[in-house]
Amino acid sequence: MLNYNQITSNVITTAPRNIDDIADMDPVETVTLTCINLPEALIIIDCGANPEKAIQFRDKMEDHFEKRISHLILTHWHWDHSDALSVFHDVMVVISKKGAEKLKADVQVTKEFVIGSRGSEVFFQVCGGHSPDSAYVYYPSEQILCAGDNLISCYAQTFSNGKVTLDLYRSWELFDVKTIIPGHGFIVDKHYLINVRTYFEELIAVLKGFKSQGLDISQVLKHTDLPEYCYKDHSKWEEGGKRHTGWLNMGIKYWYSYV
Ligand SMILES: [Zn+2]
Ligand SMILES: [Zn+2]
Structure with a gap:
């Protein structure tokens, strides 16, 4: 049985709220999948590597929000976040331009891509750090940040360009964010990021x-x-x-x- 957590009426994630629900899992199973519902879009962030889990999440989200998934956003190309891509063959796939060198995508983003209308936008922002193609997703109207692998909560961090990641932490601390969904692990808040x-x-x-x-x-x-x-x-x-x-x-x- 999968753990889904409803964070707001428009945001649901597979990430649990507690480390105890995740500590014994294999790292690949700790990848988080998140769904954001906008009036004009239904977005999934990261699809993981397990097609069964991805299909189940997709079906549940489409049932719950009573519409079809419109976008799959990938925080980066690493296989543990993207191997179930075929489950989303019929939706618009968004990834950074560097990530698109590794994966086929409809939208290849150099810096920023915005979905939704003014006041309830979802921002896809390319940032690097964990990997050169890494990006994060910020949904300010509901104070939610999907960090990708620049922030992990079930293990210590893994660095590729650590200076970029630390600068990113400092910039995220200035965001008006209540909920942070890490690339792997359980839901955290700004205190975790600061720690x-x-x-x-x-x-x-x-x-x-x-x-x-x-x-x-x-x-x-x-x-x-x-x-x-x-x-x-x-x-x-x-x-x-x-x-x-x-x-x-x-x-x-x-x-x-x-x-
Ligand atoms: Zn990664
Ligand atoms: Zn990962």
């Missing part, structure tokens, strides 16, 4: 000190002065992080080579 951004800023400051002392990465990873990752004390998070990914250490290694 993640603060952690990495503290980490970078500490790593700069380690660098000046000439420590090697094995000394860094077990150093007691490393800041504690927010949510690291959550047993479910730690279990998921270890079992599936070890992404926290990956992040520390990434930033240590960056500083």
Whole structure:
């Protein structure tokens, strides 16, 4: 049985509200699919890699809102977010121009694409960071942000261009947002975003000190002065992080080579 969460009367997501509903899942199953209903459109954001799950979500959303899906927006081309694309062969597919080098899409966006009429628009914004083609979706009238993989809530973050991602966090903090749906995981709010951004800023400051002392990465990873990752004390998070990914250490290694 899938977890759907109704955030507002117009927004429904597969993301659960609690980490306990997701911690034991395989990472590919933690990808979030979200539906936004506008007067002139019915949008799905990311289709995941599991066609059965995508068909089920599509059918449920079309029944619930009593209209056909008009757009599929992909936050980036990574397979875990897009492999079920064939389920949406009959709708308008929107992706960044760079993402369109990897996937067939009807709308290839360089910077921004807007769906809906003034006052209730959905903004698709190309931002990079997690991958060069990454984008996010902002629905200001209902204070919702779909972050794509620039923000993940069930594991530590995964960086490609970390500086872009941290700048993105700072810009998102200025948005009027109540609900953030991450690329993977459970629904969060701005506090989560701020905690993640603060952690990495503290980490970078500490790593700069380690660098000046000439420590090697094995000394860094077990150093007691490393800041504690927010949510690291959550047993479910730690279990998921270890079992599936070890992404926290990956992040520390990434930033240590960056500083
Ligand atoms: Zn990704
Ligand atoms: Zn992903």
